Amino acid sequence: MAKKAKVLALAAILAASISVGFAEAKTLKMATDSGAKGSPAGAAIEAWAKAIESGTKGDVKVSIYYQNELGGQQEVFDLLVAGDVDLMLNWPLTSYDKRIGVLYTPYMFTTWEEALEAYKPGGWLNKILDNVYSQIGLKFFGAWPEGFNGVATKGRFATTVDGAKGIKVRVPPVFPFSETLQALGYQTATVDWGELFSAIQTGVVDGDAANVIYWDYEYFRDVLDHYVQTKQQFLTGMLTMNLEEWEALTPEQQKVVQDAALSVMQKQFKEARALDESFVEKWKAKGNKYIEPKPEEIQTLAQKVRTEVWPRLEKDIGSELMKPVRENSAKF
Template sequence: MIKSLSTLAFTAAAVLALGTGSASAITFKLATDSGAPGSPTAASMEQWAELIEEGTNGEIEVDIFYQNELGSQQEVFDLHVAGDVDLMINWPITAYDRRIGVIYTPYMVFTWEEALEAYKPGGWINGMLDGIYQDVGLKFFGAWPEGFNGVATRGKYALTVEDAGDIKVRVPPMFPQAETLEAMGYQTASIDWSEVFTSIETGVVDGDAANVIYWDYEYFRDTLDYYVRTKQSFVTGMISMNLGSFEGLSEEHQKVVQDAAVKVMEDHFVNGREIDAHYASLAEESGMEYIEPDEETIMGLAKVVREKVWPQMEDQVGSEIMDVVRANASPL
């Protein structure tokens, strides 16, 4: 009987120990501000989560929250900075540090090849962002490239500053989105992503600006008639982690999380261009008129926008950062 009791005690202790080990697993929240289940963003989030869980043998578990599940773009980024959201692939707002707006500097590059040189690990834009993110309380891992953006509209479109004057477009609520589109001749309204469809449907705006073709095809193809790829920005999401959450990990787990993020980034540098071209084709098939302005038109817009917006950028992000931009941006 004594031996039986001892065995039972040992078994109970073992079960308790196993239970304690399972309960001690870290759970991270991974969120995005733009990307429903089934979207390219969602696929990369799911890849990152899977790589983390596999790389830590389940010692870190990742809960995924898609677009609007935790709030608006502003609200989710607030949660990220506060540490209530640990991991993000997002399009960051500039409210915490205007220097983040350097990623929205218009007409820095004109080709995918130039963009990849700038944003890849060791690239000149990549290098600037790490220090900026740390000052906000975030760990920057890399870019999540989507491609060159444009202006999608209903009923009419513009290729020149003069023709854009009677068109009002939605822009994201972050500097210098409105300033850039206004320099291109448009009227603008800063509207959160969750309200864009209603704003177009009710005529508050004539279209959506600043997005790659995927978003305007996926959400507005039955509403908008034209997509003009004006290429004012090479659009990338950002892959990041709350700095406190990152520093709270062991070095081994830090490496797993970071390596997984870099893998997601590298894969999407390959896949992003193909995805962008695919959705341009789908947009045309759906009935949207897809317009690629010629090089002369793009360079004309770029000249006007750089002259008007880059001085404003310097006021916001500082001369040191803009000196780097001027030294490395593609020539006109």
Template sequence: MSKIDTPKSKSVFSKTGFVSLVTGLVATGALMAGSAQAVTLKMATDSGAKGSPAGNTLENWAELIEKNSAGDIDVKVFYQNELGSQNEVFDLHVAGDVDVMLNWPMTSYDKRIGVIYTPYMTLSWDEALKAYSPGGWVNNMLGGIYSDIGLKFFGPWPEGFNGVATRGKYATSIAEAEGLKVRTMTVFPAPQTMQALGYQTAAIDWGEVYTSLQTGVVDGEAGNVIYWDYEYFRDLLDYYVRSKHFFMTGVLSMNQDSFDELTEAQQKVVADAANEVMMTQFKAAKEQDQHYVAEAEKAGMKYFELTDEQIKEFARAAREKVWPLMDQEIGSEIMDTIRANATPL
């Protein structure tokens, strides 16, 4: 006879036991329901190692999310090159394999993203921060463009005005740039901008820049604020000229599908944390940039801040040659907004 047929076995299932069983099942169900709401987010940056300003922002963002969600959201952080090249990681972000990102946007999905790389839109810190801050005219344009490619735009992560770092020779005018070949970002209109300023160019992914400089493929690097050239290439480069052709900023964003899968409370935690690290960077960016100017000079790099007239020479050339190309690539409606708001020359 099987155990289930034994009278004694049936009597063990008393009323008290039944209540205990039901109570246990309810508690287990509640725990399962609670755990069903917990999520893991994959967070990455395409530029910035652990301990860099970008890397520190990623860590702070992740910590704020985990803390303010009371452990309901777990965040896995990945730094530059850990998930691939700049283009590859942005691909993963659009596809939803990277949920949250601090990115320097690629234009392969929508050339309008190139609006962030419009040369000489603004010429001063005050103008740039106003344009890129929440409610600013550049900020508003970027939000709509990111939405169209399936990304939730939280806001910019400003670094400052970029320049050209070179070896052996430097240029403070279009004429002096002749014969210098520099690395540019692999996005439109970065090569076109440097060509307008008199340089020869090679569009090279960030992960290959050191080797390209070391082997003489290029004479310099023309895509970044001084931090990156100091931190990664100070043993190879001698000069840094603050040409101000782009106001460099990363973007804090989230895959829209990943965002939509969160509860309202979880969405608020992620968005509030993004806003906090963004505003921290807005306050710190200028001082941070000046700190690395001083560090670069201490390391032996010669730094040049251009005069207003030198900047205007570059700006006129870039606006004359590059802005019409941008009309074709990103549309006259966006460019008309830029023309209406850009710093007068």
């Protein structure tokens, strides 16, 4: 009987330890506001989730939600700030803090090298964003670069301000996208991403003017036929986490989550340019036109936009943030 009692006692201890292990395990919700399963963004969050689960030996599980599965761009960002989504790769809106708009400053960069240097861990723009994000309750891991955006249109295109007159393009409801395109000579309209295809088809707008070529190829290659890489912004997603949920993790779990994010970012830093160029070739192979303005045309556009938009941006985000932008941006 004594032996049986010992066995039962050991079984009870083992059961208790297992139940404690289960109690300590947690599930994090991870989302992206842009990118379906199979997209580059979808693959990035899958890799991040897998590395977290592997690194914590299953103590942290991750549930993944792709574009539109939890709502639109604004709704999902709301969920992140509220803590209903824990981890996110997103293209942030400025509704909670206009200072986030610093990353959309037009014509900060003219080359990939300049942009990647600014966004890398420890880079001057990375440090600014880290500080801003922490003040709105988010842990900032870093940037997931995509590349320079441009203007995709149907039937006609422009490389000058005068040439853009009469062309109406869609922009997201984020300052200073609309202001930038208006300075470039275009008319603008804010159209929800989910309604953009039909808006182009029905002539509500003549094109899309916010994205790197991947998005225009993937979603609109059959209704748009020109892409002008005006390079007004260098676009990047951001890997972030709700700060309260971050602080609820153990130090060991925090290290795994952060290291996994860094690994995903490093991969994208190495591969982003080649990925962008591959979609340029796919766009051309479809029979669509890809136009790169001459350097002097880019310079003219950049100077006009900086003159008109930068002072308005400075009013919104403050001179303290614009000072390093002015000091570190590309020189003309």
